[in-house]
Amino acid sequence: MGEVFLPGNHRYLGNQFMMWRQEAGMTREEVAEAVGYSAEMVRSVEQGRRACPPRMAEIADELFGARGKLKAGLSYLTREKFPxxxxxxxxxxxxxxxxxxxxxxxxxxxxxxxxxxxxxxxxxxxxxxxxxxxxxxxxxxxxxxxxxxxxxxxxxxxxxxxxxxxxxxxxxxxxxxxxxxxxxxxxxxxxxxxxxxxxxxxxxxxxxxxxxxxxxxxxxxxxxxxxxxxxxxxxxxxxxxxxxxxxxxxxxxxxxxxxxxxxxxxxxx
Missing domain, CATH: 3.30.870 (Endonuclease; Chain A)
Incomplete structure (x- = not known):
């Protein structure tokens, strides 16, 4: 089927996640250790291939110093109807x-x-x-x-x-x-x-x-x-x-x- 990408709002949050991470000067591996997910999961979220788990966004928001701007995007996410x-x-x-x-x-x-x-x-x-x-x-x-x-x-x-x-x-x-x-x-x-x-x-x-x-x-x-x-x-x-x-x-x-x-x-x- 090829690579599956989530809807635009999920990809937008992933892109924001990446930008905040880069501004904080952190690697994916460092973020993965802090949020309790794998580095590959962080990569998938940033590339729009996986939805950002709420827990990851909440921890990363504080980690990056986003002051609520990152986790605010969670309310705009839609759940996928199909696998x-x-x-x-x-x-x-x-x-x-x-x-x-x-x-x-x-x-x-x-x-x-x-x-x-x-x-x-x-x-x-x-x-x-x-x-x-x-x-x-x-x-x-x-x-x-x-x-x-x-x-x-x-x-x-x-x-x-x-x-x-x-x-x-x-x-x-x-x-x-x-x-x-x-x-x-x-x-x-x-x-x-x-x-x-x-x-x-x-x-x-x-x-x-x-x-x-x-x-x-x-x-x-x-x-x-x-x-x-x-x-x-x-x-x-x-x-x-x-x-x-x-x-x-x-x-x-x-x-x-x-x-x-x-x-x-x-x-x-």
Whole structure:
């Protein structure tokens, strides 16, 4: 995805931090020791790649003799809605005209209910504070606006059976999640298919993938794994992902069969 930079207000505070440090005649290493963070963290803050922690700004303000001018910038900072590794993808997703998504272990984020997302995000390790969890869940729900955007986005989802059988959040949450899939799958601009255990391909077990097309007709692919996301517009990579998705979709139940399969899962609960 390349280097990720924070919004302008974060970068501005980082630049101010650097200027005050230089005026105080201190090195990053000296500041790092005083504020209790690494020198690399100080560098990242100054370069706008990491948000300045409030504690760092407060200690540095006194250290640099800024007389409140540095820490005053904390009130203008905005918290990021999405993890750094997914921000580029989210930006392109918001401007897409088509999205093809394959998921092997979880319900795709765009299809998740709030309860399901809460259970998923809130259960991650290491644990996040409640405010961050709530913000991440709300941001995920905001993405659903794509389903009603005009002009409409064309969606294709293929979901491996394992993801549909995992009761994330418990039986009641699981049932409501399956019912939501049936509801969204009935939309005219959405094709939702189930890849059953009996038809799985080896490549389908390697991880999730997304292929999107932007308004400028640029195709991009996203491959995800444990704490890793790779977004690319490289034509060779996109071609490989597109071929894989085509195979998964071909082996999956058609839309009608998929809806019937999901309904049977609902009836079992």
């Amino acid at each position: 750094a590794r997914t921000r580029d993808y989210i930006r392109h997703e918001a401007e897409s005209v088509s999205i093809w998504s394959y998921e092997c272990v979880l319900i795709p984020g765009l299809l998740q209910t709030e309860e399901y997302a809460q259970a998923l995000i809130g259960g991650r390790c290491p644990a996040m504070d409640e405010e961050t969890v709530a913000e991440r869940v709300a941001a995920r729900m905001e993405r659903k606006q794509l389903f009603t955007r005009k002009p409409p986005v064309e969606f294709s989802f293929v979901i491996y059976e394992a993801a549909l059988r995992t009761p994330m959040g418990g039986a009641a949450v699981h049932k409501r999640q399956l019912l939501q899939l049936l509801e969204v799958g009935s939309l005219r601009n959405v094709a939702l298919q189930v890849l059953p255990f009996s038809r799985v391909l080896s490549g389908a077990l390697s991880g999730s993938l997304v292929i999107l097309e932007t308004r400028d007709h640029v195709r991009m692919s996203l491959a995800e794994g444990q704490q890793v996301s790779l977004l690319t517009s490289d034509s060779n990579e996109v071609h490989v992902m597109t071929e894989s998705y085509a195979k998964f979709r071909m082996e999956a139940f058609n839309a009608e069969e998929s809806a019937q399969f999901i309904q049977r899962l609902v009836d079992e609960l």
